[in-house]
Amino acid sequence: MTTTVSERVPDPCALIIFGASGDLTRRKLVPAIWHLQEQNRLPAAFALVGVARRDWDDDYFRQQMREGIAEFVGEVDQRALDAFLARLHYVCGDPTDPATYAALKARLEALDAECGTGGNRCYYCSVPPQIYRKIVEQMGAAGLNHQHQSGLGWSRIIVEKPFGHDYDSAHDLNQALHCVFAEEQIYRIDHYLGKETVQNILVFRMGNSMF
Numbered sequence: 001m002t003t004t005v006s007e008r009v010p011d012p013c014a015l016i017i018f019g020a021s022g023d024l025t026r027r028k029l030v031p032a033i034w035h036l037q038e039q040n041r042l043p044a045a046f047a048l049v050g051v052a053r054r055d056w057d058d059d060y061f062r063q064q065m066r067e068g069i070a071e072f073v074g075e076v077d078q079r080a081l082d083a084f085l086a087r088l089h090y091v092c093g094d095p096t097d098p099a100t101y102a103a104l105k106a107r108l109e110a111l112d113a114e115c116g117t118g119g120n121r122c123y124y125c126s127v128p129p130q131i132y133r134k135i136v137e138q139m140g141a142a143g144l145n146h147q148h149q150s151g152l153g154w155s156r157i158i159v160e161k162p163f164g165h166d167y168d169s170a171h172d173l174n175q176a177l178h179c180v181f182a183e184e185q186i187y188r189i190d191h192y193l194g195k196e197t198v199q200n201i202l203v204f205r206m207g208n209s210m211f
């Protein structure tokens, strides 16, 4: 029997966003995760950990995301929003510094124990493209690329567009990723690619009696 998206029970997991103090996190990523919570599509055991250099803490990060949701989503149920924001955490650190990954690893292990996230990690690179490679290398050095090893669950990495600026740079980034992650762990995101085509599907569907 086929399972539809809405029937799927997502695994417990932590979502880690590098570049959590940036525009994309506030404008698109956290509002999108909020919509997942609203539609009961987040796992019961879930934590979002923002990483960036800015000297923020959990409370300040939550406040920033509260304001982002007010700005980009609009009015929402405040009790549900409080419950959502309580699942957000912040690790202050430079993504090029190994010490950041030691701090992140400790926080993730604490969240596994506290929230039951089960060692499953989804990493999202939302930083300027020139930092992607450094993040991937540091993750490998810190052992944050595990895939069902040492009693931990899966790890996946999402890389924002642009994926390189020409063929050679895209190829280099791909190689750096493959030194640390298996292809099945890598997700390359371009949320604008095909946007107009997707938006036109409804027009196409309604404008054609054949469909």
Ligand SMILES: NC(=O)c1ccc[n+]([C@@H]2O[C@H](COP(=O)([O-])OP(=O)(O)OC[C@H]3O[C@@H](n4cnc5c(N)ncnc54)[C@H](OP(=O)(O)O)[C@@H]3O)[C@@H](O)[C@H]2O)c1
Pocket (backbone or CB within 6 Å): 018, 019, 020, 021, 022, 023, 024, 025, 027, 028, 052, 053, 054, 094, 095, 096, 125, 126, 127, 128, 129, 131, 160, 161, 162
């Ligand atoms: N914004 C969008 O709507 C959008 C749309 C499509 C694609 N993108 C892509 O998504 C990624 C993030 O976009 P964004 O608009 O959020 O970018 P951003 O605001 O310029 O930067 C994101 C974060 O990266 C960190 N950062 C900046 N320079 C850094 C450096 N030299 N070393 C380490 N960390 C650094 C900053 O945090 P700290 O300074 O606190 O460390 C910042 O919060 C980019 O690759 C962009 O091309 C964005």
